[in-house]
Structure formats: structure tokens, C-alpha cells
Amino acid sequence: MNDMTTMTDNRLDQCSAGKPQLNDCFVEIPGGQVFVRTWLPAVIQSDVPMVLLHDSLGSVAQWRSFPQQLAEHLQRPVIAYDRLGFGLSTPRQSLPSFDFITEEAEVVFPVLCQALNIDHYCLVGHSVGGAMAIAIASLHPRECKAVITLAAPVEIHDRLLEGIEEAKQFFAHTESFNKLRKWHGEKTRWVLDAWTETWLADDFSSWTIYPYLSKITSPVLAMHGDSDEYGPASLSVRIAEGVKGRGQQATIAQCGHIPHAEQTEAVLNLISAFLQNAKDGG
Numbered sequence: 543m544n545d546m547t548t549m550t551d552n553r554l555d556q557c558s559a560g561k562p563q564l565n566d567c568f569v570e571i572p573g574g575q576v577f578v579r580t581w582l583p584a585v586i587q588s589d590v591p592m593v594l595l596h597d598s599l600g601s602v603a604q605w606r607s608f609p610q611q612l613a614e615h616l617q618r619p620v621i622a623y624d625r626l627g628f629g630l631s632t633p634r635q636s637l638p639s640f641d642f643i644t645e646e647a648e649v650v651f652p653v654l655c656q657a658l659n660i661d662h663y664c665l666v667g668h669s670v671g672g673a674m675a676i677a678i679a680s681l682h683p684r685e686c687k688a689v690i691t692l693a694a695p696v697e698i699h700d701r702l703l704e705g706i707e708e709a710k711q712f713f714a715h716t717e718s719f720n721k722l723r724k725w726h727g728e729k730t731r732w733v734l735d736a737w738t739e740t741w742l743a744d745d746f747s748s749w750t751i752y753p754y755l756s757k758i759t760s761p762v763l764a765m766h767g768d769s770d771e772y773g774p775a776s777l778s779v780r781i782a783e784g785v786k787g788r789g790q791q792a793t794i795a796q797c798g799h800i801p802h803a804e805q806t807e808a809v810l811n812l813i814s815a816f817l818q819n820a821k822d823g824g
Contacts, residue, residue, distance in 0.1 A: 562613040562620070569623070569657045571650050574632025577602060578623040578658065581609045587617035590687055593663045594622035595671030598737035601629030601725050608802045612666075615810045616817065621663075623654065627736060633729050637736050640746050643670065647677035655685070664688040664817065668802065669772075670695065672764075673751050676781070680757035688820050689762045690813055692801050693770055696777045697750040703742060705772040710738045755784035761820040763790045765812060767797030767804065790816060 562581035569576050579602050580591075592612060594605060602622045613620040625646065627634035639645065651674075655663070664687050667675030672694025679686040695702060713719050713734055723730040740746055762785045764778035775793040782789030792812050797805045 562610050568631075569654055571626070571653045571657075573626050573634070576623050576626060576632070576650075576654065577630035578621060578654070579609070580658075581613040581620040583613045583617050583619070585617050586619065589619065590662050590664060591619040591621050591660060592616065593660075593665050594620065595665065595667035595674045596622070596625070596628070597669035597671055598741075599722060599725075599733060600668065600671070603629060604725055606803065608806060611806060611810060612813070615814055621658070621660075625650070627729055627732055629726060629729075634732060634736075637732075638740055640740065640743070640749070642740070643673050643677050643749075646674045647681050651678050652682070661685065662687050664690070666690045666692070666813070667694060668692040669799065676751055676754045676758065676762075679760050679762070680754040683757070683759050686760045688817060689758065689760055690816065691762070691764045691778070691781060692809070693766055693772070693799050694764065694777070694781060695751065695773065696780050697752070698741070698747050699773065701774070702772050706738055706741050708771075710734075710742075751781070752784060755781065756786055758785040759787040760785075761788040761790070761816070763792065763812065763816040765792045765794055765801055765809065767794045767799060767801050769797060770799045772799050788820070 562583045565580040565582065567578050567580075569578055594609060596602070596604065601624045605622055609620045609622055624631040626632055655661075662685055665675035665678060667673065667690070669692070672691030675689050675691060676694065679689045713722060719730065719734075722734065726733045762782060764781035766773075766775040766778035768775050778791045778793070782791035794801045794805050794808055797808075802809045
């Protein structure tokens with residue numbers, strides 16, 4: 543890592559136990575610092591990292607044990623970061639612009655990669671993180687070797703809006719709000735508003751992922767739960783069929799909006815098989 547990163551030196555001596563070593567750091571990007579965690583498996587078969595992009599209420603910590611399991615399963619590094627305003631990253635005052643997905647791909651992600659000395663990567667994005675992964679792959683085709691989306695949105699539709707409205711009401715209760723506060727602290731109100739007030743806004747109603755899809759040459763695996771409360775599994779079919787490169791779709795049985803938590807083994811196996819078959823998956 544170069545001078546743009548400030549190491550917290552949370553390196554855990556876990557390699558002897560066969561568990562991934564953890565490296566934590568903060569990276570300077572436009573607008574502040576983002577918290578980054580890297581899982582390094584004891585045995586590395588590929589040095590092309592899997593970079594995780596979290597959902598609208600997510601953070602590094604909310605991936606829980608999945609990054610460690612992914613690193614062990616694939617035997618390659620796994621990297622996750624808190625976007626600005628989330629988790630341990632710098633707070634934000636104003637809500638994101640309606641171009642926040644493209645901005646993450648154009649502005650933030652290249653700086654992050656430069657700071658971490660990442661030349662090539664595979665992306666794993668959950669929910670809106672999946673949309674960001676698609677945007678990144680479309681703008682940086684040489685660097686991106688593969689894309690995996692988990693419950694990614696495709697466009698604004700009634701079921702999505704209804705789910706967000708229900709979530710907004712759920713978090714209006716103090717007990718529910720405090721559960722989210724565990725992950726974001728004083729930033730929790732901003733995190734919640736950044737999701738609900740952006741996605742429910744009339745000016746955001748025309749957003750769609752389609753302009754990115756046709757530019758993607760990397761292989762793409764689009765996964766979706768068969769019981770996802772925010773959209774049908776057919777959304778992942780649209781992603782797989784819309785990319786210029788090879789697209790693969792998988793519907794996860796007995797699964798809602800968080801496949802990597804609800805059906806972890808199935809997701810790990812699908813990712814592993816997909817990367818083995820992907821010509822440029824590293």
C-alpha cells in the first residue's frame with residue numbers, strides 16, 4: 543500500500559490456524575476517508591482480489607463471516623470497504639446525488655484501487671452494491687475480470703418501492719433504528735435517509751441499470767433469491783442477458799434479499815464454479 547493509506551495495523555496472526563489474516567486501513571478519497579478491510583487466506587491460488595460492495599444500509603462489518611469464508615473457499619484475497627457516510631468511514635452531511643452509482647464507479651473506486659495497488663479485480667456487489675459493480679465493470683473493462691451480483695436492482699418498480707416504504711416504517715421505531723445504529727453510530731440517520739429519500743424520490747424514478755449492461759465484456763454471474771422482498775428473480779435474468787460478455791443467472795431457492803447470509807454455501811459454490819469457468823476470472 544502507498545502513502546495514501548493509513549494502516550491501523552490490525553493484522554491478526556491467524557495464518558497458523560489456517561484462517562485469513564486481516565489487514566485494516568483507511569484510504570483517502572475525495573470527500574474523506576473510507577475504511578478498508580482485507581482478508582488474506584493462508585494459501586493463495588490467485589492474487590486477483592474479490593472486492594465486495596455493500597448494500598444501501600451496509601458496511602464492512604455487516605458482511606459478517608462471508609468475506610472470510612469467501613477468501614478460504616476461493617483461496618484469494620477479499621477486500622471490502624465502507625462507502626463514505628457508512629460504518630467507520632468519514633461522515634457525510636448532504637444526501638447522495640441521483641448519480642451516486644456512477645460517481646462511485648467513476649470517482650471513488652479508481653482512487654481506492656490506486657491507493658491499494660490493485661491492477662485487476664473481481665467484483666461482488668450486494669443490492670445497490672451490485673448495481674455499482676455493474677457500473678464499475680462497464681467503465682473499467684480492462685481492470686475488471688468478473689462480476690458477481692447478489693440481489694441487484696435493475697430499475698425502479700412497484701415492488702421495490704413498496705419494500706423501501708415498508709423498511710422506512712420499520713426503522714421509524716426506536717428499537718429498529720437502534721439495531722442499525724450498532725453498525726453506523728451517529729451516521730445512522732444519514733444512512734437511512736440516503737437510502738429511502740433517494741430511491742423514493744420522483745427524480746430518481748427513471749433510474750435503470752441498462753445503460754451499463756451493454757458495455758460489459760467481463761463474465762457476469764447474477765444471483766437472486768426466489769423470495770426476495772424487493773424484486774423477483776427475473777431481474778437477474780435481465781442482467782445476465784443484457785451484458786455484452788458471458789452472462790450467467792442463478793435463482794437461489796428459499797432465499798430472500800441477502801443470499802450470502804441466507805444461503806451461504808450455495809452462493810460460495812456458485813461463485814467458485816463460475817470463476818473456474820470464467821476465462822478472465824483470475
